[in-house]
Every structure is written in structure tokens, then in C-alpha cells.
Amino acid sequence: MAKSQNSQIVQWLRRNLFNSWYNTILTIICLWILLLAIKGILTWIFAQAQWTVIKANLHLFLVGRFPQQLYWRLWLALAIILSLTGCYWGILTKRLPNIINRWQPLAWALSFPIILWLIGGGFGLEPVETNLWNGLLLTLVMALTSIILSFPLGVLLALGRQSSLFVVRWMSILYIEIIRGLPLIGILFLAQVMLPLFLPDEIRLDRVLRGIAGLTLFSAAYLAENVRGGLQAVPRGQLEAARALGFNTLFIILFIVLPQALRAVIPALVGQFIGLFKDTSLLAIVGLLELTGISRSILAQPQFINRYAEVYLFIGLIYWLFCYSMSLASQRLEKQLKLGIR
Structure with a gap:
């Protein structure tokens, strides 16, 4: 299987990148420019940039x-979003039963005002x-x-x-x-x-x-x-x-x-x-x-x-x-x- 895949890759390279002498030269030049660009970007990211x-x-x-003392409300809102997103992703990937999909729109609709309430406050929470x-x-x-x-x-x-x-x-x-x-x-x-x-x-x-x-x-x-x-x-x-x-x-x-x-x-x-x-x-x-x-x-x-x-x-x-x-x-x-x- 691995040999077959490798041969297909080699055939694709020969057919698309090295099928003539000028294509070969152009491919080598482009690879050289790409490597220089990657090298320069990585050098700047790890050696020159000040990420402080x-x-x-x-x-x-x-x-x-x-307010920092109210961060718990943001964490709770994030937990609600991640939970609903996880359920939605599980439905799309068929890892959760489709019956949950029927309640998904209602859950999102109810979660939106709850999240705004957690962020903005009021109704018992500090505004x-x-x-x-x-x-x-x-x-x-x-x-x-x-x-x-x-x-x-x-x-x-x-x-x-x-x-x-x-x-x-x-x-x-x-x-x-x-x-x-x-x-x-x-x-x-x-x-x-x-x-x-x-x-x-x-x-x-x-x-x-x-x-x-x-x-x-x-x-x-x-x-x-x-x-x-x-x-x-x-x-x-x-x-x-x-x-x-x-x-x-x-x-x-x-x-x-x-x-x-x-x-x-x-x-x-x-x-x-x-x-x-x-x-x-x-x-x-x-x-x-x-x-x-x-x-x-x-x-x-x-x-x-x-x-x-x-x-x-x-x-x-x-x-x-x-x-x-x-x-x-x-x-x-x-x-x-x-x-x-x-």
C-alpha cells in the first residue's frame, strides 16, 4: 500500500512539476524562494519578534x-457555547443520535439571551x-x-x-x-x-x-x-x-x-x-x-x-x-x- 502511494506521488510530481526542462527549472526556483521565505518567517517568529x-x-x-472578579460569568457563557458546539459537531459526525438535532435550534435560541444576561448582568446579576x-x-x-x-x-x-x-x-x-x-x-x-x-x-x-x-x-x-x-x-x-x-x-x-x-x-x-x-x-x-x-x-x-x-x-x-x-x-x-x- 505504501509503495503504491509513493509511486502515485512520484508520478504526479513528474506529470505536473517536472514534465519538461523549463517546468523543472521553474519548480526549483519556486521551491528555493519558498524555502527562503519560510526560513525568514520562522527566524522572525522565534528569534526577532517580541511576543511580550x-x-x-x-x-x-x-x-x-x-471586571476581573466577574470572569466566572464569561467562563460559564463559554462553557454553554462549547457544550452546544460539541453537540452540533457530534450530530454532524454521526457520533450523537439524531434526536438531539431536533432540540438543537431551541437550545441555541434559549442560550443566546442567557449568554447576553451573563455578560451584561441585570435580573439579579451585577450590571x-x-x-x-x-x-x-x-x-x-x-x-x-x-x-x-x-x-x-x-x-x-x-x-x-x-x-x-x-x-x-x-x-x-x-x-x-x-x-x-x-x-x-x-x-x-x-x-x-x-x-x-x-x-x-x-x-x-x-x-x-x-x-x-x-x-x-x-x-x-x-x-x-x-x-x-x-x-x-x-x-x-x-x-x-x-x-x-x-x-x-x-x-x-x-x-x-x-x-x-x-x-x-x-x-x-x-x-x-x-x-x-x-x-x-x-x-x-x-x-x-x-x-x-x-x-x-x-x-x-x-x-x-x-x-x-x-x-x-x-x-x-x-x-x-x-x-x-x-x-x-x-x-x-x-x-x-x-x-x-x-
Whole structure:
């Protein structure tokens, strides 16, 4: 078996990399450049980089100025997330019975307000002001909240754009096209400055809620177009057959159209969620100290000035880990749905 695999590798190398004299020279040059680059990177990582900036400020990167005596609440929230994630992964890998899958959406829905309660306090817990939510904690809260809020809004906009009602259809089209024609940073500034002007005087939204509103409104427009593509992929014959069987419009949309449409656009939806997670870095421009914003604060410390490479490499690694995890979960979900596993 090993000899067969080795021979296949050798044949592949000869066929793709060493099949002519100029390909051989080009392959050798590229390997030499790659080795030099790897050597330089490893030398910088292990001999030149000063990683004390990460070690000394790790708590700021992760939770910012969240009160240290209340860290137990963050650990409890993390335990809830890891438990649900483990159950979800076990279902995807067929290591847990599928009956658990029926309760998975309800468990996630109930866990979200519990986690926000643990982080923000109230109802018997000591409140923690949102200006103390910094670093990765704020990035995750804003990204997850925006994803959860923008998804149903995007679905409603997509359905509204397909509606036969003139007012609903054109209001949806107008919203989608206006938002898609504006840059996200402009919408974030509008949410911070203009949103309070449209609210009653007794209602005061803090900057975190205004940032979530900007991200949600922006993401919903793009999600609507992704969902609309899935809706158009559903064969018209299924709708006609459902109507012939006596189903009303609401049942047709909820149980026939939407499941197929969302299944068809899972890669696009996850790509939008990944983009939204990375777009939270723009919140640093409007004064919110999420992961990128807290990094700028750390770099302003006199003892860590000019340590840009170490800091941005570290936060880049964090972004990559979360984005790759979302992509991996999406691939598993696509495989599960393709195989018809419920």
C-alpha cells in the first residue's frame, strides 16, 4: 500500500512539476524562494519578534476591561457555547443520535439571551456597562447578534421582493438597493449619529446597540439577495402542486419554498456571515474597542510602540480561526444535507 502511494506521488510530481526542462527549472526556483521565505518567517517568529506584547495584554485582547472578579460569568457563557458546539459537531459526525438535532435550534435560541444576561448582568446579576465590553468579547457579541438579527430580516426582504403586492415589493427593492449602494463605514457613522434623532427623547441607545443596528441593516440587504437567488432556484411546479393540494401561502413558504431555498444558498449565506464577522473591525473607526480597536489602544502603550507586526499577526490569527471554523461547519452542514441526514 505504501509503495503504491509513493509511486502515485512520484508520478504526479513528474506529470505536473517536472514534465519538461523549463517546468523543472521553474519548480526549483519556486521551491528555493519558498524555502527562503519560510526560513525568514520562522527566524522572525522565534528569534526577532517580541511576543511580550501579547502575553502582557492577553486579557485586553480577549475581554478588554471586563471586571476581573466577574470572569466566572464569561467562563460559564463559554462553557454553554462549547457544550452546544460539541453537540452540533457530534450530530454532524454521526457520533450523537439524531434526536438531539431536533432540540438543537431551541437550545441555541434559549442560550443566546442567557449568554447576553451573563455578560451584561441585570435580573439579579451585577450590571456591566457596555463600554467595558472590549476586545474579542465585543467582536463576538456584535457579530453574533448582528447575524441573528439580520438573517430573519434578510429573509423577509427577499420574500418582500418576490411579493405580488406592489407596495411591499417596491419598498423591499428600494431598501435593498439603497443599502447595497452605500459603504458599510458610512452606514455605521449614520447609525452612530443619525439613529438617535429618530428615537424618542426618553430612549437612549448606547454605541454598542447603534453599532449592531448598523451592521444588521447592512447585512440584511445582502442576505436578502442571497436568499432571493435560492428562492428563484425552487421549481415553480412545486408551488403549483402545493396549491393544488390546498396548502395556503404561508405553509407553502415555510415548509416547501424556504427550506429548499436556504439549502441551495448555504455557501453564500456563510460567506456573508464570515464577511460580517470581519466587518466588525470597522467599528474601531467609530470608537468601539473591539478586537482591532483594543489592538490600537495596546499599540499606544509606550513600551509596545512599533510592535505592529506581532499584534496584527495575533489578531489576524484569531480572525482566521473563527472564519475557518465557520467555513468548516458550513461544509459539514452541506454534506449532511446533501446526504439527506436529518
